Amino acid sequence: xxxxxxxxxxxxxxxxxxxxxxxxxxxxxxxxxxxxxxxxxxxxxxxxxxxxxxxxxxxxxxxxxxxxxxxxxxxxxxxxxxxxxxxxxxxxxxxxxxxxxxxxxxxxxxxxxxxxxxxxxxxxxxxxxxxxxxxxxxxxxxxxxxxxxxxxxxxxxxxxxxxxxxxxxxxxxxxxxxxxxxxxxxxxxxxxxxxxxxxxxxxxxxxxxxxxxxxxxxxxxxxxxxxxxxxxxxxxxxxxxxxxxxxxxxxxxxxxxxxxxxxxxxxxxxxxxxxxxxxxxxxxxxxxxxxxxxxxxxxxxxxxxxxxx
Amino acid sequence: xxxxxxxxxxxxxxxxxxxxxxxxxxxxxxxxxxxxxxxxxxxxxxxxxxxxxxxxxxxxxxxxxxxxxxxxxxxxxxxxxxxxxxxxxxxxxxxxxxxxxxxxxxxxxxxxxxxxxxxxxxxxxxxxxxxxxxxxxxxxxxxxxxxxxxxxxxxxxxxxxxxxxxxxxxxxxxxxxxxxxxxxxxxxxxxxxxxxxxxxxxxxxxxxxxxxxxxxxxxxxxxxxxxxxxxxxxxxxxxxxxxxxxxxxxxxxxxxxxxxxxxxxxxxxxxxxxxxxxxxxxxxxxxxxxxxxxxxxxxxxxxxxxxxxxxxxxxxxxxxxxxxxxxxxxxxxxxxxxxxxxxxxxxxxxxxxxxxxxxxxxxxxxxxxxxxxxxxxxxxxxxxxxxxxx
Numbered sequence: 001x002x003x004x005x006x007x008x009x010x011x012x013x014x015x016x017x018x019x020x021x022x023x024x025x026x027x028x029x030x031x032x033x034x035x036x037x038x039x040x041x042x043x044x045x046x047x048x049x050x051x052x053x054x055x056x057x058x059x060x061x062x063x064x065x066x067x068x069x070x071x072x073x074x075x076x077x078x079x080x081x082x083x084x085x086x087x088x089x090x091x092x093x094x095x096x097x098x099x100x101x102x103x104x105x106x107x108x109x110x111x112x113x114x115x116x117x118x119x120x121x122x123x124x125x126x127x128x129x130x131x132x133x134x135x136x137x138x139x140x141x142x143x144x145x146x147x148x149x150x151x152x153x154x155x156x157x158x159x160x161x162x163x164x165x166x167x168x169x170x171x172x173x174x175x176x177x178x179x180x181x182x183x184x185x186x187x188x189x190x191x192x193x194x195x196x197x198x199x200x201x202x203x204x205x206x207x208x209x210x211x212x213x214x215x216x217x218x219x220x221x222x223x224x225x226x227x228x229x230x231x232x233x234x235x236x237x238x239x240x241x242x243x244x245x246x247x248x249x250x251x252x253x254x255x256x257x258x259x260x261x262x263x264x265x266x267x268x269x270x271x272x273x274x275x276x277x278x279x280x281x282x283x284x285x286x287x288x289x290x291x292x293x294x295x296x297x298x299x300x301x302x303x304x305x306x307x308x309x
Numbered sequence: 310x311x312x313x314x315x316x317x318x319x320x321x322x323x324x325x326x327x328x329x330x331x332x333x334x335x336x337x338x339x340x341x342x343x344x345x346x347x348x349x350x351x352x353x354x355x356x357x358x359x360x361x362x363x364x365x366x367x368x369x370x371x372x373x374x375x376x377x378x379x380x381x382x383x384x385x386x387x388x389x390x391x392x393x394x395x396x397x398x399x400x401x402x403x404x405x406x407x408x409x410x411x412x413x414x415x416x417x418x419x420x421x422x423x424x425x426x427x428x429x430x431x432x433x434x435x436x437x438x439x440x441x442x443x444x445x446x447x448x449x450x451x452x453x454x455x456x457x458x459x460x461x462x463x464x465x466x467x468x469x470x471x472x473x474x475x476x477x478x479x480x481x482x483x484x485x486x487x488x489x490x491x492x493x494x495x496x497x498x499x500x501x502x503x504x505x506x507x508x509x510x511x512x513x514x515x516x517x518x519x520x521x522x523x524x525x526x527x528x529x530x531x532x533x534x535x536x537x538x539x540x541x542x543x544x545x546x547x548x549x550x551x552x553x554x555x556x557x558x559x560x561x562x563x564x565x566x567x568x569x570x571x572x573x574x575x576x577x578x579x580x581x582x583x584x585x586x587x588x589x590x591x592x593x594x595x596x597x598x599x600x601x602x603x604x605x606x607x608x609x610x611x612x613x614x615x616x617x618x619x620x621x622x623x624x625x626x627x628x629x630x631x632x633x634x635x636x637x638x639x640x641x642x643x644x645x646x647x648x649x650x651x652x653x654x655x656x657x658x659x660x661x662x663x664x665x666x667x668x669x670x671x672x673x674x675x676x677x678x679x680x681x682x683x684x685x686x687x688x689x690x691x692x693x694x695x696x697x698x699x
Binding site (some may be wrong): 030033062063064066068071078079082083084085086087088089091092094095096097098099100101102103104106107124125127128291295298299302303305306 | 343362365367371372373375379380383384387391405413536537538539540541543545546547555
């Protein structure tokens with residue numbers, strides 16, 4: 001086995017027990033419900049794999065893992081991982097997860113959902129959970145469109161991109177998710193593509209080990225909807241786009257490598273455009289008191305006063 | 310989950326109906342409240358914000374009512390009894406996730422202190438206009454359970470009952486108050502801890518390897534595994550099988566949805582409550598709930614004083630409507646008067662149940678004030694009651 005292959009293995013006790021010819025993640029997947037629903041070339045499975053490896057490395061035990069999804073392809077992640085898993089309503093995964101975390105603070109709660117779920121219908125919950133520094137990890141699979149319903153435009157669809165509801169090109173301006181998350185108070189903000197499997201895995205390990213509102217944006221190909229509508233081709237071609245193969249988009253040849261890694265917290269220029277480099281990296285890593293830290297301090301003081309109502 | 314001593318305010322108090330509702334929740338063991346300010350339900354949130362933190366409970370003011378109901382569902386799946394409270398506009402926003410609670414079978418209590426609508430309507434005045442929304446507001450076929458208290462004391466008692474029903478049947482339960490009951494201040498007697506039985510959902514009784522999340526026996530209520538208990542629970546808003554797997558086919562739907570409905574309808578003994586007054590010899594029966602039940606009682610007594618044999622049927626659970634009890638009470642009755650602060654909502658159910666067996670008269674109001682007993686009296690015996698000046 002080459003070191004390269006070894007790198008992909010999960011070296012947890014659970015993984016060691018996996019059948020010799022099984023999937024290396026069998027111990028943390030609900031393998032009995034496979035195959036999954038995702039299309040060929042979809043990036044969500046890659047993100048899930050990196051997430052599960054990251055959680056293993058962070059030492060989060062299975063019985064402490066909670067996954068909450070909304071509605072959409074990305075939210076279906078909660079079906080396939082071993083965890084207490086809740087597939088809720090469109091846009092409402094974050095408040096549902098908030099209730100779980102506050103009811104049992106010992107749990108490690110992750111919200112897995114798509115860009116439309118988290119930032120269109122669920123945008124209000126996102127900004128408030130971040131403002132409160134609610135102790136949850138939010139993973140956004142950003143594939144630039146509504147995949148499950150067949151490729152409509154959404155809050156992250158790049159300007160000019162074609163979708164079934166922007167057949168002549170998107171005339172709206174998309175969100176810059178890391179900038180948004182940073183502005184509303186997230187303590188950890190990172191963006192990677194599904195090509196950055198190991199960086200993504202390490203990012204999840206790091207994020208899982210921190211407290212507070214953590215946000216990871218994963219740029220994932222959606223060849224069946226977004227790729228098709230924009231003549232990108234297969235999932236591999238779409239991943240190549242993330243890597244910066246400018247010819248896919250008909251841009252002038254000779255552009256520098258499109259994917260740029262930054263970690264100095266500078267979020268300028270991180271907007272995603274069809275015509276500029278996509279900047280990935282860890283943007284924010286800071287400490288703020290969590291909601292529960294502040295709540296407990298106030299509740300303890302109130303209890304000490306013992307004032308009857 | 311029994312409430313600790315020192316937390317429950319045992320004794321006799323003078324308090325708002327909204328506050329009594331909050332105290333009922335605390336007595337019932339509710340330790341999580343998520344809400345959003347709205348008149349006339351705000352006093353429930355204020356009471357919970359003051360009461361819950363010192364006792365180790367959790368209060369959170371959410372960004373909206375959608376977040377509020379989602380948060381209480383989350384708290385409940387993690388094993389904490391949870392409640393939210395709102396009024397009409399917020400109740401509208403909660404409808405989708407009420408359906409989620411029904412589908413996932415998550416016990417919780419949702420309070421609606423009703424005001425006048427539609428839309429922003431009469432924020433500070435009474436309405437009973439969300440009764441049909443309580444029954445049918447969320448999409449899909451589902452069964453609603455709704456309590457309607459007539460006084461602060463009953464707000465306290467029925468909120469405890471609402472929690473017990475939610476836990477017993479693993480389903481969201483509504484407390485449909487109204488602005489007047491919520492904002493009236495009356496004596497509320499709170500019993501000692503332990504005087505009222507408190508229920509908690511049946512927890513998974515088998516090890517994780519044998520646990521089937523939605524397996525039921527003839528009781529139709531599945532055992533629940535809480536988040537963090539090591540069961541790798543899977544719960545979904547999609548149509549699901551006994552294992553909790555999303556299976557979106559007609560066969561799975563045909564097992565799931567009828568079972569969810571039967572679970573509620575075949576357990577009437579768990580929740581059904583109503584009050585009968587002077588019903589034995591009644592020739593006229595007044596049906597009214599919430600604050601209107603008290604106007605109706607005044608009308609019934611005034612009618613009796615005039616020699617009209619009037620009786621009262623006051624459902625404390627309006628949904629599912631106590632239909633058999635109504636039919637029994639109405640057996641010898643010529644005339645049924647349905648009084649409510651709306652343009653005729655529960656009257657539709659009464660008319661459906663009586664199916665032409667007797668005359669049904671509606672006393673309606675677009676909202677804003679309590680129905681005067683005189684209006685109900687006039688409807689009881691138009692030829693013998695004094696005319697009401699409108």
